[in-house]
Amino acid sequence: MRTAEVVIIGGGCVGTSVAYHLAALGCTDVVLLEEGELGGGSTSKAAGGIRLQHADELNCRLVLRSLPEFTSFAELTGVPIDFKQVGYLFLLDRADDVAVFERAVRMQRDLGIPTETIDLDRARELVPPIRADDLLAATFCPWEGYAAPESVVQGYAAAARRLGVTVRTGCGVTGVRTAAGRVTGVDTAEGPIAARAVVCAAGVGSAEIARQAGYDLPVHGEARWIHFSGADGGVPAHAPLTIDFSTGFYFHREGPGLLFGGRERTLEDLALPAVRRLPAIADLPIGSSWWGFYDMSPDHNAMIGAAPVEGLYYATGFSGHGFQQSPAVGEHLAELILDREPTLDLTPLSADRFRRGMSRAEKVVI
Ligand SMILES: Cc1cc2nc3c(=O)[nH]c(=O)nc-3n(C[C@H](O)[C@H](O)[C@H](O)COP(=O)(O)OP(=O)(O)OC[C@H]3O[C@@H](n4cnc5c(N)ncnc54)[C@H](O)[C@@H]3O)c2cc1C
Structure with a gap:
């Protein structure tokens, strides 16, 4: 044997x-x-996505510990991973979510993570095409981002x-x-x-x-869908990975286009929360869609x-x-x-x- x-x-x-x-x-x-x-x-x-904005301290610590390996990955292994450290922007439109995030931001800052609660003008500066008039708050951490x-x-x-x-x-x-x-x-x-x-x-x-x-x-596995459009919808190349927290709709730039997803199983169902937060998405052509399991x-x-x-x-x-x-x-x-x-x-x-x-x-x- x-x-x-x-x-x-x-x-x-x-x-x-x-x-x-x-x-x-x-x-x-x-x-x-x-x-x-x-x-x-x-x-x-x-x-x-690589994010530090969690509510459980252990999740923050796990990603804090992982971050240096992501930033030096090519030197360690010889393979570049295209880590775009552009931050995560959370958009909050419910008072109970704001309370959860306020506690989480305090905990994150105690750990040395530079998450900030930012005003909505700053959120619009980061991602100009979002609709922000119904938002209550937003949080941003520049150390986060996404890689391959x-x-x-x-x-x-x-x-x-x-x-x-x-x-x-x-x-x-x-x-x-x-x-x-x-x-x-x-x-x-x-x-x-x-x-x-x-x-x-x-x-x-x-x-x-x-x-x-x-x-x-x-x-157990929970199926999640992701979609790619070859057009960017006006989202700048260095925009943060943006999450509409109450609906779970998120997007980030991917090459010349946009990668986006959410909790909905079909593009038709996702369209409602997506268009509400990023109206320009209604006119974007869909290049491809795929799904995988969240291991829950x-x-x-x-x-x-x-x-x-x-x-x-x-x-x-x-x-x-x-x-x-x-x-x-x-x-x-x-x-x-x-x-x-x-x-x-x-x-x-x-x-x-x-x-x-x-x-x-x-x-x-x-
Ligand atoms: C749509 C979507 C978006 C996501 N976005 C993010 C994100 O932005 N950030 C993030 O951190 N995570 C994200 N995740 C979650 C992330 O993908 C998973 O948590 C992570 O990939 C789990 O890695 P893994 O190595 O444990 O599992 P897997 O990548 O599933 O690897 C397990 C491997 O085990 C193999 N295997 C199974 N059974 C056997 C067997 N009997 N013998 C041999 N091999 C076997 C499988 O073939 C598989 O390749 C996302 C997931 C999905 C579906």
């Missing part, structure tokens, strides 16, 4: 980040198994390979082997691999992987940690935030697996919180 110290299941931004961080810490006897193509799951469907998720996957995978990690695509895991309360390896269509540690980074497939190991990871957890916060089944590690349930957190999550799992002092204390994000009645809801969810 083949052996590896660590088997990673899933070649999205999270699995490849774990592979890279393990190798960077000196653990290179690692096999990453991806049933399809690298990045072919949720990662390649994502809008690429597929490039992040390719960069991590290339760097991990260079350091000695084996990356196998087209090789799905069909079973997780356990004995006496610990994992002993995995089964694949190409035969079993014995391993001391198995990492479940299988996105919406994580519930099934965990079940095979006798563990419960309550993650019951409280909209990630599940990250070591399972009670010894040797099983997991990271999933990111609920729309997995791309922006992937550097810090990869680092954290590598530290846990190698028995190092974790840089971040993420024990509150253990999936066991649901059994212990300790769920922690993230309120700023798009």
